[in-house]
Amino acid sequence: MDLFEYQGKQYFARYGIPVSPGAPADTVDEAVTAAEDAGYPVVVKAQVQVGGRGKAGGIKLADNADEVREHAGNILGMDIKGHVVRRLWVEHASDIEEEYYASFTLDRAAKKHLLMLSAEGGVEIEAVAESNPDAIVKLHIDPVDGLDLATARQAAVDAKLPERALDGAADILVKLYTCFTEGDCDLAEINPLILKPTGEVHALDAKVTLDGNAEFRHPEWEDFKGLTEMDDREKMAAEKDLQYIGLDGTVGIIANGAGLAMSTLDVVNQVGGAAANFLDIGGGANADVMAGALEVINFDENVKSIFINIFGGITRGEEVAKGIVEALGRVDLKAPIVIRLDGTNAEEGRQILADAGIPEDKLRSEPTMLDAARAAVALAAGA
CATH class of the missing domain: 3.40.50.261 (Succinyl-CoA synthetase domains)
Structure with a gap:
C-alpha cells in the first residue's frame, strides 16, 4: 500500500521523526484553517501518488489566507499526469540550507535491509545514481543486529554530510529504520531530508510503502485506504x-x-x-x-x-x-x-x-x- 505524502508524514511522526506542522484539507476553507493552524508562510501541496507535482503547479507557497484560497482553489480538481487532486496537504514552510536523501528498503538478494543515503537530495535518486553513483552510500543492515546511532552517524560521515548535520541525521536514520521495521514498510524514504539554517535536520517529504502482508498487525492502516488510488x-x-x-x-x-x-x-x-x-x-x-x-x-x-x-x-x-x-x-x-x-x-x-x-x-x-x-x-x- 503506497501512502500519500501527508499519510507518510503522519506515519513518520509516530516514530518521532520531525516533520513540518500541517494538516490535510479537502476544501478551500479547510485549507485556510490548516494554514492558520500551521502558521504562515505555508506550502499548499497536491496529494497525488505521482511525481512532478511542482512542475505541474501542484505545490505553491502562500503568505496569507487570500493566497491559500487562490492556490487551493486552483489545485483541487487539477489533473496531474492522470491523477485528479482531491486532497491537499498544507504545512508550515521550512527554511532550507541543504537537501539530502535517505531511505530504507529490503535487498532481497542480500537478504538484508538496505540504507541508501546521499548528500544530493531533492531530485530522483535514480538521477543521482546515473550522474554520480559515488554520491550514494549503500549500507546493508542485518535485521538481527539492527541499526545503532554510531553506525548511522558513520553512514552520514561517509555520505559527506556536513559536521553540523551529522547528529541530527543519525538520529533521524535510527528513527526511520525503526519506522521501516516496526512499522512494516517495504519502503521508507525521505527526499529531501533537509538541514535548516538553525542546524536542525528535518523530513520535508515522505514516501512510504506498507507491506500488505503485515496488515493483520495494523488495524490502524484501515484509515489509510480512503483515498488509495486504483485504476x-x-x-x-x-x-x-x-x-x-x-x-x-x-x-x-x-x-x-x-x-x-x-x-x-x-x-x-x-x-x-x-x-x-x-x-x-x-x-x-x-x-x-x-x-x-x-x-x-x-x-x-x-x-x-x-x-x-x-x-x-x-x-x-x-x-x-x-x-x-x-x-x-x-x-x-x-x-x-x-x-x-x-x-x-x-x-x-x-x-x-x-x-x-x-x-x-x-x-x-x-x-x-x-x-x-x-x-x-x-x-x-x-x-
Whole structure:
C-alpha cells in the first residue's frame, strides 16, 4: 500500500521523526484553517501518488489566507499526469540550507535491509545514481543486529554530510529504520531530508510503502485506504481478491507466486517487451481463480498477448490446465495466450491443453519461460 505524502508524514511522526506542522484539507476553507493552524508562510501541496507535482503547479507557497484560497482553489480538481487532486496537504514552510536523501528498503538478494543515503537530495535518486553513483552510500543492515546511532552517524560521515548535520541525521536514520521495521514498510524514504539554517535536520517529504502482508498487525492502516488510488483494472482485481498491479505495457502477465511474477516481468522486459500488469494468482489456480485473472487481463485494452507462467509445486499442472480450459469457456478473450507450464504434473497439464482442441492462434504452449516470453512479446508486437 503506497501512502500519500501527508499519510507518510503522519506515519513518520509516530516514530518521532520531525516533520513540518500541517494538516490535510479537502476544501478551500479547510485549507485556510490548516494554514492558520500551521502558521504562515505555508506550502499548499497536491496529494497525488505521482511525481512532478511542482512542475505541474501542484505545490505553491502562500503568505496569507487570500493566497491559500487562490492556490487551493486552483489545485483541487487539477489533473496531474492522470491523477485528479482531491486532497491537499498544507504545512508550515521550512527554511532550507541543504537537501539530502535517505531511505530504507529490503535487498532481497542480500537478504538484508538496505540504507541508501546521499548528500544530493531533492531530485530522483535514480538521477543521482546515473550522474554520480559515488554520491550514494549503500549500507546493508542485518535485521538481527539492527541499526545503532554510531553506525548511522558513520553512514552520514561517509555520505559527506556536513559536521553540523551529522547528529541530527543519525538520529533521524535510527528513527526511520525503526519506522521501516516496526512499522512494516517495504519502503521508507525521505527526499529531501533537509538541514535548516538553525542546524536542525528535518523530513520535508515522505514516501512510504506498507507491506500488505503485515496488515493483520495494523488495524490502524484501515484509515489509510480512503483515498488509495486504483485504476479500473485494479478495482476489478481487488473485487476478485487477486494480487494485481496495473502497468503500461502490452503483455498481460499471470503467474503463481510473487517471485515468479516478478521474474516474468523481468524476462518479458529482457526480450524487448513490456508487461501490462503484475498478477499473482498464488497457489490456488482453479477455474474460478483463472477465470477471474483472465477477466481482469481481458479488461485492459492495451493487452495484445497474455503470458501465463506456472511452475507447479503445491499447485498441480493438471488443475491449472483444467482451470484454463474451463476459464476459456467463460471468458471471450481478445488476446492470444502463451503458456509455460512446468513442475508438478506439468506433462498431464500440457496434455489436457492439447486435447482441449483450442486453436493455436488462441493458445500455444512453450517449454521454457524464455521461449514463452519471446512468443508473447512477438504476438504483442504483431497485433
